Amino acid sequence: MRKLFVGLSFLFSVFGFSQEKYPQDAFRSPIDIPMVLAGTFGELRSNHFHSGIDIKTQQREGLPIYAVADGSVTRIKVSLWGYGKVLYIAHPNGYTSVYGHLQKFAPKIQEFVKKLQYKKQAYEVEDFPDYAEIKVKKGEIIAYGGNTGGSSGPHLHFEIRSSISEKPTNPLLYGFEVRDATNPTLLKLYGFPLSDDAQINQNKNTTAINFTRQQDGTFLADPVSATGTIGLGFVGYDRQDLAANHNGVYSVQQLVNGKVYTDYDFESFSFGETRYINTLIDYYHYGKYRQRIQRLYKAPGNRLSIYNKLENDGKIEVKEGLSYKVELLIKDYAGNETKAIIPIEGKTEPVKIDKDEEKTENYVIAKKPNNYDLGGAKVYFPANTFYDNFYIDLKKGEDTVTIHNNRVPAHRNFTITFDVSKYSEAEKKQMFIARLDSRLRPSHTSTYKRGNTFTTRTRYLGTYTLAKDTVAPKIRPKNFKEKQWLNNYHYLSLRITDDLSGIDTYSATLNGKWILMEYEPKTNTITYNFDDVILNEKECHLEVTVTDNVGNTNTFTSTFYRK
Numbered sequence: 057m058r059k060l061f062v063g064l065s066f067l068f069s070v071f072g073f074s075q076e077k078y079p080q081d082a083f084r085s086p087i088d089i090p091m092v093l094a095g096t097f098g099e100l101r102s103n104h105f106h107s108g109i110d111i112k113t114q115q116r117e118g119l120p121i122y123a124v125a126d127g128s129v130t131r132i133k134v135s136l137w138g139y140g141k142v143l144y145i146a147h148p149n150g151y152t153s154v155y156g157h158l159q160k161f162a163p164k165i166q167e168f169v170k171k172l173q174y175k176k177q178a179y180e181v182e183d184f185p186d187y188a189e190i191k192v193k194k195g196e197i198i199a200y201g202g203n204t205g206g207s208s209g210p211h212l213h214f215e216i217r218s219s220i221s222e223k224p225t226n227p228l229l230y231g232f233e234v235r236d237a238t239n240p241t242l243l244k245l246y247g248f249p250l251s252d253d254a255q256i257n258q259n260k261n262t263t264a265i266n267f268t269r270q271q272d273g274t275f276l277a278d279p280v281s282a283t284g285t286i287g288l289g290f291v292g293y294d295r296q297d298l299a300a301n302h303n304g305v306y307s308v309q310q311l312v313n314g315k316v317y318t319d320y321d322f323e324s325f326s327f328g329e330t331r332y333i334n335t336l337i338d339y340y341h342y343g344k345y346r347q348r349i350q351r352l353y354k355a356p357g358n359r360l361s362i363y364n365k366l367e368n369d370g371k372i373e374v375k376e377g378l379s380y381k382v383e384l385l386i387k388d389y390a391g392n393e394t395k396a397i398i399p400i401e402g403k404t405e406p407v408k409i410d411k412d413e414e415k416t417e418n419y420v421i422a423k424k425p426n427n428y429d430l431g432g433a434k435v436y437f438p439a440n441t442f443y444d445n446f447y448i449d450l451k452k453g454e455d456t457v458t459i460h461n462n463r464v465p466a467h468r469n470f471t472i473t474f475d476v477s478k479y480s481e482a483e484k485k486q487m488f489i490a491r492l493d494s495r496l497r498p499s500h501t502s503t504y505k506r507g508n509t510f511t512t513r514t515r516y517l518g519t520y521t522l523a524k525d526t527v528a529p530k531i532r533p534k535n536f537k538e539k540q541w542l543n544n545y546h547y548l549s550l551r552i553t554d555d556l557s558g559i560d561t562y563s564a565t566l567n568g569k570w571i572l573m574e575y576e577p578k579t580n581t582i583t584y585n586f587d588d589v590i591l592n593e594k595e596c597h598l599e600v601t602v603t604d605n606v607g608n609t610n611t612f613t614s615t616f617y618r619k
């Protein structure tokens with residue numbers, strides 16, 4: 057596939073088409089240490105495919121990050137979540153490089169961002185500078201690596217997107233060097249009986265298929281007896297040479313008696329389709345065991361464009377008396393391949409384990425809108441909230457609604473509305489709708505309050521409850537004390553926490569003027585940099601105000617000295 061594109065792009069350039077597909081020498085590495093990956097493109101994540109590569113930064117922050125080519129900064133964002141501090145650089149060749157989870161920006165960009173933050177009086181900002189307003193050169197330091205946003209350790213999230221379509225492409229297509237001589241790992245194989253008459257090894261449910269490693273390195277499954285329409289799936293990952301991280305594989309093929317039935321890879325996908333990952337994986341299994349089985353067939357509702365070829369949607373029609381040789385090929389980007397052979401015999405045998413499907417009184421037709429009044433609470437699913445029809449389990453308790461369980465994915469938001477007429481205005485003010493996790497810990501969901509109803513929009517099935525937060529956030533200084541001289545201090549940092557609904561907003565002033573405090577929710581820390589403002593007074597008054605998600609507010613004041 058890749059070779060074909062290189063050839064095509066050569067033709068395109070001969071005939072004057074400007075955008076070369078996957079130019080090989082256009083981009084340098086965004087770091088100056090060997091590229092070791094903590095995540096690959098297309099890797100299976102919650103509700104999305106990973107849209108870039110995660111480059112390890114030697115477990116530390118502050119590593120210089122370089123512009124991969126000449127270009128212009130077209131988007132800058134500072135966010136508490138997602139990419140954290142992120143830069144987008146558009147290049148003349150039609151590609152945009154993206155650098156996420158940054159600790160801070162290089163001085164000229166940092167200055168631009170600080171100005172914006174002080175103007176908007178907000179830490180979280182986003183701006184789209186005009187083309188050529190902030191130009192960068194290939195190899196110029198643009199930022200320092202960090203751990204901001206939705207990141208669980210220092211690394212650089214790096215993407216290459218088409219500037220026009222914004223479609224992310226696999227950065228490894230551009231010739232970056234990543235040492236990888238290690239074959240992908242196959243952990244598990246599964247069979248899925250799909251038609252009503254289908255069974256696998258006398259079982260009408262998803263069935264694990266045992267396999268063993270052969271001397272030549274391939275895997276051979278125990279012979280499977282089956283009948284009807286079945287599908288297969290696997291659990292696996294890829295590892296590169298210099299790290300133990302379990303990363304995603306690049307391509308997957310399924311051959312049935314030598315014919316390609318399934319072929320998909322992670323060359324590119326669009327953000328519009330990324331949530332359909334929940335149809336590629338067996339979401340039931342994922343909800344139950346937190347392990348992602350990649351299905352080798354197209355399940356209902358799957359609108360993914362990652363397939364190069366599909367025969368019969370990847371499903372195998374197993375006929376009595378016939379045998380089938382299924383080959384599964386899993387490859388990483390470097391071309392290392394893991395192969396498994398699954399022999400299937402068409403055999404109708406007595407069913408030992410019947411389909412374990414719980415029938416409830418409510419059958420959801422996925423294509424239609426579905427509305428349920430549970431008495432004191434209502435649940436509304438717009439059309440196409442779900443990928444497939446199913447028996448939904450709905451339960452109403454005291455101030456609690458249980459919407460099935462976490463083993464069914466929702467593609468769209470649905471709404472849950474609670475009747476709160478029995479509560480006083482004062483109580484309603486401090487109340488909100490919380491989602492309970494598997495350990496019954498509540499987390500705040502955005503709650504729209506109108507008259508006697510509370511409504512929340514969510515994509516997660518599970519248990520929701522009315523909760524009440526009566527305690528204001530806590531604020532305490534981390535690196536200074538009241539009435540202290542802080543002459544040699546570069547930073548002021550404070551710890552802010554909330555017990556239940558969570559922190560909604562915070563702000564700080566120094567001698568009555570707004571100051572920027574950078575917030576890191578992962579460490580509950582807000583930080584002020586003394587370089588931001590020139591202080592004329594010796595005596596400084598700091599005031600920090602923090603508000604939780606139901607409006608409980610706390611204010612902390614402190615006086616310190618500095619000259």
Ligand SMILES: [Zn+2]
Nearest residue numbers: 095109110213
């Ligand atoms: Zn990432």
